[in-house]
Amino acid sequence: MAVTDEAILKIKAMIRSGELRPGDRLPPEKELSEALGLSRSSLREAVKALEVIRVLDVRRGDGTYVTSLTPDILLDAMSFVVDIHQDSxxxxxxxxxxxxxxxxxxxxxxxxxxxxxxxxxxxxxxxxxxxxxxxxxxxxxxxxxxxxxxxxxxxxxxxxxxxxxxxxxxxxxxxxxxxxxxxxxxxxxxxxxxxxxxxxxxxxxxxxxxxxxxxxxxxxxxxx
Missing domain, CATH: 1.20.120.530 (GntR ligand-binding domain-like)
Structure with missing residues (x-):
């Protein structure tokens, strides 16, 4: 599995467990990358992908937030990104x-x-x-x-x-x-x-x- 896909799946697990909810702010990059056992570059790539499909909202100078979409929609969107990268x-x-x-x-x-x-x-x-x-x-x-x-x-x-x-x-x-x-x-x-x-x-x-x-x-x- 690509490291970016792994990062997306780990963020998805946080949403599924309720650790992250719609509207929540993600922990700082260094803290989140260490908690997930990922490099900061892999985390950045995952955040970029999830921002594109509107799962995450990156606010310059403020932080990165989970959008207001319902958990079901968020989880489906994240599965979609991983599917695209993995399904040859x-x-x-x-x-x-x-x-x-x-x-x-x-x-x-x-x-x-x-x-x-x-x-x-x-x-x-x-x-x-x-x-x-x-x-x-x-x-x-x-x-x-x-x-x-x-x-x-x-x-x-x-x-x-x-x-x-x-x-x-x-x-x-x-x-x-x-x-x-x-x-x-x-x-x-x-x-x-x-x-x-x-x-x-x-x-x-x-x-x-x-x-x-x-x-x-x-x-x-x-x-x-």
Missing amino acids: SVLELFEVRRILEPAAATLAAPRATAADIEHLHDLLAQAHSTTSVDDLVAHDQVFHRYIAELAGNAYLTSLLETLSSSTLRARIWRGLSEEGAVERTLTEHRAIIEALARGDATLAAAHATVHINGVAEWLRQAMG
């Missing part, structure tokens, strides 16, 4: 998406009508107006589902829908933790739409490959 099967799922998403774009390119392109642009405009990572990931699901449906192959659509659902949490984590991930996703979606509008199957497949590969590479680095 998620990376394998992205590798399969990297094969199938370009195939769907290739099939969709000659079939996409002007109305289809307009609908995809509408989806993109809706995504630009959102400030929530959850909403952006929901847009991502709808966007890819629509292209899969344009491919005209029910089996391919079903496979991609399953893969999309299985990689949902990793995409949310990327949106929360990687700077610029939201704008990058929307820019890549726009490139795919433009290729489909031109009816260029090769270009659409290339942009789809770049899009999925970006998430896979981020995940590979996040898993160390």
